[in-house]
Amino acid sequence: MNARFCACLLLASLLLLTCFVRAAEPLPIFDAHMHYNLEARATWSPQQVIALWRHVGIKAVLATSRPNEGTLDLMAQKAPDIKIVPFLRPYRVQPDRHDWFVNPEVEVFVGKELRRGIYRGIGEFHIFGKDADAPYMIKIARLARAKDLYLHAHSDEDAIERILHHAPGVKLIWAHTGMSTSLDKVEAMFALYPNLVGELSYRGDLEQDGKLHPQWKRLFLRYPDRFVVGTDTWVTQRWDEVGQLIAFYRRMLSELPADVAERIAYKNGFAMFGLQ
Numbered sequence: 001m002n003a004r005f006c007a008c009l010l011l012a013s014l015l016l017l018t019c020f021v022r023a024a025e026p027l028p029i030f031d032a033h034m035h036y037n038l039e040a041r042a043t044w045s046p047q048q049v050i051a052l053w054r055h056v057g058i059k060a061v062l063a064t065s066r067p068n069e070g071t072l073d074l075m076a077q078k079a080p081d082i083k084i085v086p087f088l089r090p091y092r093v094q095p096d097r098h099d100w101f102v103n104p105e106v107e108v109f110v111g112k113e114l115r116r117g118i119y120r121g122i123g124e125f126h127i128f129g130k131d132a133d134a135p136y137m138i139k140i141a142r143l144a145r146a147k148d149l150y151l152h153a154h155s156d157e158d159a160i161e162r163i164l165h166h167a168p169g170v171k172l173i174w175a176h177t178g179m180s181t182s183l184d185k186v187e188a189m190f191a192l193y194p195n196l197v198g199e200l201s202y203r204g205d206l207e208q209d210g211k212l213h214p215q216w217k218r219l220f221l222r223y224p225d226r227f228v229v230g231t232d233t234w235v236t237q238r239w240d241e242v243g244q245l246i247a248f249y250r251r252m253l254s255e256l257p258a259d260v261a262e263r264i265a266y267k268n269g270f271a272m273f274g275l276q
Helices: 003-024 046-056 069-075 096-102 104-114 129-133 135-146 157-166 183-192 214-222 236-253 258-272
Strands: 029-034 058-063 083-088 121-126 150-154 171-174 196-199
Touching: 029 236, 029 258, 046 058, 046 069, 046 236, 058 069, 058 258, 069 083, 083 104, 096 104, 096 121, 096 135, 104 135, 121 135, 121 171, 129 135, 129 157, 135 150, 135 157, 150 157, 157 171, 157 183, 183 196, 183 214, 214 258, 236 258
Parallel strands: 029 058, 058 083, 083 121, 121 150, 150 171, 171 196
Antiparallel strands: none
16 A cells, blocks of 8 residues: 555545534524513623523524613624624513504604614514504615615514515515414415515424424425524523524424525525625
8 A cells, every 4th residue: 555545545534524523513503583682681691692602503693682782782792703683673662562663752762773873674573464554664664675674573474465565675584484374375475575584483383293394394495595593582581492492493404405404594694694
């Protein structure tokens, strides 16, 4: 066995070992639905949040907090390995979620927050049915389209369609992909609205008998660039479940082709916001 052959054999072994190591690495995650709300800030420090993300392999987050200072606190950590995409949440306090779209004080608040010039979207906000015809909702949708911002809406399909009618072409992340909207309706809406992105937290039907639901699998394969995952840490105890939630997503995504799993896990989020 000559020296050149031995060197080639060693190189091939190293390359094979590198492939095995990479295969063993957990799938990176872009968390597209994260709240660092007032209540959680009393329990979880920004440093603890960053450490948790590192531990579970979250590489980037879409941050939407009440109040927005929660997001600013996380950004102030300047963690080089965690990318934070700030969204403007139109809630000063919890009760704002019920009437933000008709509350003139919220309109003043949102206008002031937008002047920071840091936000990549508006939301997560809650709005349902014909409330999406409120003049301020229409204004927000058209503003987002004009400024190339995303909307992040926790809404039923009726409200989503109204928003998209008011501002055709606006980019919209559908929190929970409707949560309880039928899969047939989800499929129909994704065919109709190319700027609609589905976020998957709290969709209780993602799995069926311990396996990825066949209709969801069909949707992911048909629209691999239009789904993202999220933890939705909307209450403080949800932070204790982040590791389990990420493990669930990785298990679910493992049933998809590797390139599709990577897109939904993190590449779609990175592409949406121009992250590297």
